[in-house]
Amino acid sequence: MIYLLSIALHYVVIEAQTSRRSELLAREAQLKALKAQVNPHFLFNSLNSISALTAIDAARARAMCIRLADFLRISLRLGERGSIPFSEELELTRMYLEVEQVRFGGKLRLVEDVDPACANCEVPALLIQPLVENAVKHGIALLQEGGEITMQGRRDKDTMRFTIENPFDPDAPASRSGIGLENVRQRLEARFGNAARMEIHVEPRVYRVTLTLPARTIPWRQS
């Protein structure tokens, strides 16, 4: 009887493991799909800015075209890679923010304070991109006077910490988001397990996301 029970239990355990594995595979596929997605709002609004600039300042229109093309090309390429040095991720967000600065004019201001020692830390590709998009879309874009996005990077021997902070309008209409943040959390967990975490602090008018992850370096390679 006990023997039979233990066999039964054995099969139950195997069954559970199989279903967990397929669940993981499904999640991975979903993450891949999310990574490949370019925010259509960003794309179409940028094209509209370029359209406006052609009559006002043709040279700026051309510069914005090139910036946008660089951003799209690099995000498509990074989407195919698993992990990248943090410096590459940061460079991509700079391109993104430069395009958004043309769109929002003086409303969007940037402060970057990143420890150079963060540069070769390994991060999943496009990890912080959704955070930057959120800071613009749900923060700066909905503030009449605009505001400052602050990105801070710190590194000690074993950990790297990245913080992004933006002001927001607490009275703004509810946003349609949450997917972006959940995506970041899942990808951190999939890559680093319990060793990494994401914290969100909401003050009355300031929204702050902090990522803490193991400072693993990958050999720098030409991309």
Place this chain on the structure above:
Amino acid sequence: VTAIIADDEELARRLLREYLEGQSGIEILAEAANGFDAVKAVSELKPDVLFLDVQMPRLDGFEVLELIGGEVAVVFVTAFDQYAMKAFDAAAVDYLLKPYSAERLHEALARVRRRLGEPRPAPAELRNAARVPGEYQARLVVKDGAKVHVIPASRLDYAEAQDDYVALRSEGKTWLKQQTIASLEAALDPGRFLRVHRSYLVNIEKIARVEPNTKDTWIAVLHDGSRVPVSRAGYAAFRKLISR
């Protein structure tokens, strides 16, 4: 045709202005960079057409539409919004997807001209058509003269149907809004707001107790002492909700 441009992005406003100035018979009365200014400009200047961006600070395009819907022809201008498309078809005279051509704007103007003076759909219904399934309004907007009041849904005590209006009761004040109670009910989270009576919608968190009234009716007593009628069906729905 007189027009107002409402868009928070300066470049987007300049583009629209450039296109409009290339058309004959169009006068731009004002530009607005946020939803409040758009509502104010429309109320004061009474244009024939409002070019309205959907995503703006302070009030979004749908809130603006709710507040000024009957007064002006609206052409939505937006980058991309799969849910909003449905509402555009129902509500707006036309919509322009960024980036758009001068010719496309010309077509939209032709539609505006054809439809000047036509009756327009009730604005409050439009937001329901545009809502993402499973997401509900976190706040309500009400116009009082040229002023706009924003009531967070969490601070709404109850709503009472009054002909074509709903009376919104919040923190001791009453606001009248042109909307049916059924459409208000559809816009709010059904887990937090309960239709306790044909004419009443109540914020469940505000209910202190429900007491029997006549044989088949009850009264919901709210924390502030308000008394709201509860029908037999409303009572059944209330019991079902609290037993979950």
